[in-house]
Amino acid sequence: MTSPTLLRVGRTWLPEDRAESQIRSIAFDVPGSGAGAIEVEMTYAAEPGAVLDLGLEGPRGYVGWSGGARSRVVVSEGWATPGYVPQPVEPGMWSVLIGLHRVPASGAAMELTVRAAEPSVVEEHRRISPEEPAPASASARPRAGRERGLPSVDGMQWLAGDFHSHTVHSDGSLPVGGLAALAVSRGLDFLAVTDHNTISHHAQLPSVGGRHGITLVPGQEVTRDVGHANVFGDVGLVDFRSPPETWAAQAESRGGLMSINHPLAGDCAWLLPVDRPQVAEVWHSSWAQVPTWGAPLAWWLQTSATTPIGGSDFHTEGSDGLPGSPTTWVLAEGDDILGAVRAGRTAVSAGVDGPLLLRDGDGVVALGAEGLILTGFGQRRCVLREDRVRVRAWDGPCWLEDGTRAVHALSP
Template sequence: MELGYKRRDGVVLDLGCEGPDGYVGWSGGARPHYVVSEGWATPGYLPTPVSPGTWKVLVGLHRVPPAGVGYRLTVRRATPAEVAAERDAQPEAPPVPERGPRRKLPDVDGMRWLAADFHAHTVHSDGALGIEELAALAVSRGLDALAVTDHNTTSHHAYLPLVGERYGIRLIPGQEVTTDRGHANALGDIGFVDFRNPGAQWQRDVEARGGVLSVNHPLATDCCWRMALDHPTAVAEVWHSSWHALPVLHNWGGPLAWWLSWDRETVPIGGSDFHAYGNDALPGAPTTWVLTDGDDVLGGVAAGRTAVSADPTGPVLLRLGDELLALGSDGLLLSGFDAGRRPVVGERAVLGGAGGPWWLEDDQMRVLAVCG
């Protein structure tokens, strides 16, 4: 299947597929064609038998000018050689890299802190790297866990266990449920969440299946959150890489203000939203620290045991009951909702911290770490 149109004046058409037995996949505006067969499909699509019945090409009107745009769809049967050529053109798996330094944080009641990133993309949507390449990059950055959250597809999920085992990292199945009214990450091995439904239905589906739904970059430019929900999500991407993308945003208080007004009990997580080298922050910028019981990363998130720092090695603020532990934070200021500011003295400082949220900032009010 191939979609052709004049890519000018900001026009973007998205592309997807639905077969006789249901949804097959999505590539959005990332590529103009796809191949589907029983043995293999273009990343973003599920391998599916080409069975008799009604097949639908899904065309999303992402950016269309008032005058409209003409497009052409070409659907034809691919030869086995063409399918093999598409498959062979996919990124090759790199060797397992040397692991980046693993930061040692204090265990709590037999649980340990793991370094995670809850937002990243691959060639299964609009990312530039294969799953293996992304895993290798995350390991080299010192991460213990990474959620792979391609847009409106779960085609990457089947590959994650073996890739994670090979590269020594927990790859968390995710889907960035994506519309022009907002994005949310559906985290967990919970199946496809249909982006064509209202946001409140996403929430109900994820909760019913035992997953975690996180509103993404709620203050982003053209994809900020503008959807009604039954109630505020229990988890949110409070810290997105765009927060520190430009010098002018280093002391931008918008994400904190949104968090405090959304729900102060919301569990904060962070996401790099990595797509490609030079295009986004690298995995782990920011880093979400999750206090885990064994390997249950999402269980730690659901229980609210998280903290977020700018990167794996920067200042970090951890909750220990009604106290806060600030590490690598000498000279920074501890601040909280309606709580003023207190100086942090020493590389390891224990401070009172009932309630929350809390964050660490410098003398320019640039936020460097947060916790609930």
């Protein structure tokens, strides 16, 4: 039996189309009593420089987004392609969302088809989705701070984690469980899972984190061509189509927290006004490609009231950094990761086991720091002669660097 075709359209997108609006919506009708499932297929000519993204909206609102990671997706009540929220395919007007990410001068020729799908099609999609791994034993794993001998402070502990990672729910290669297992193997206590323009992964995080013995922080990378921002917390979707200047307020009003991502980064740098953002990804894994690059510190200087965090931006092995490269340390009460960030109790290091710099009252404690240089904006440079040392320090940002001026750790 041939599944009914609900939409078939071909169009060549031109640079003028992208200039007018980056996100386009193509409507289609699900008639009668609805459908058991729908399958969306979008292909385009592989012209140099052409990149089109894919998403979906239904009568209930936003369904999901796969960006440029997939050309075929399926949605049903029982299961949906990662990146999309499972739901009944109700009758009414639906819309395919097309993101004109890059459109060359010659244009991007697109073919789009939407079909009502049989259960066998849903099962086909489910079979090719990566399987969750069986977790290793999560018992008796010490926290990273305790392993490194970091003292508790007023009952709070230093926890090690990463605030930027991706799974198959956007353009990553691992399912949520696979990412959790990798993060645990890297010695992390927590990991924010921040898939692009979707929260379809949020429902899995508590159970998967519990099975693997790691705190998985709900996140979403709100992604536009003018900049990317991570919203942390189980706060519902912050729609990337809404004005970027409202993202932080939306997050805060729902009990979440927003961070500016990789403010200096190729074609995904932050291109919007910056007025002392509360939190920013000062240390992104791309810094490792040019360790002596001073621009991230210069950007931080201009926003020095900003709480710094770090993110690997992990997608797949061999791309970006592995989870914990860099590592963000938070001084947390229990597992209140976001509360620690709100209070500014963070530090960032190149890795879990590398040199570390932590605030301690009117001073800083440096670990693994023998031979490194302690300095800050406009401050003297002090060579440290012990592996673990506490020194008096100034108010404001400081960091550890080596003789080449490559940064190994920083602290607000």
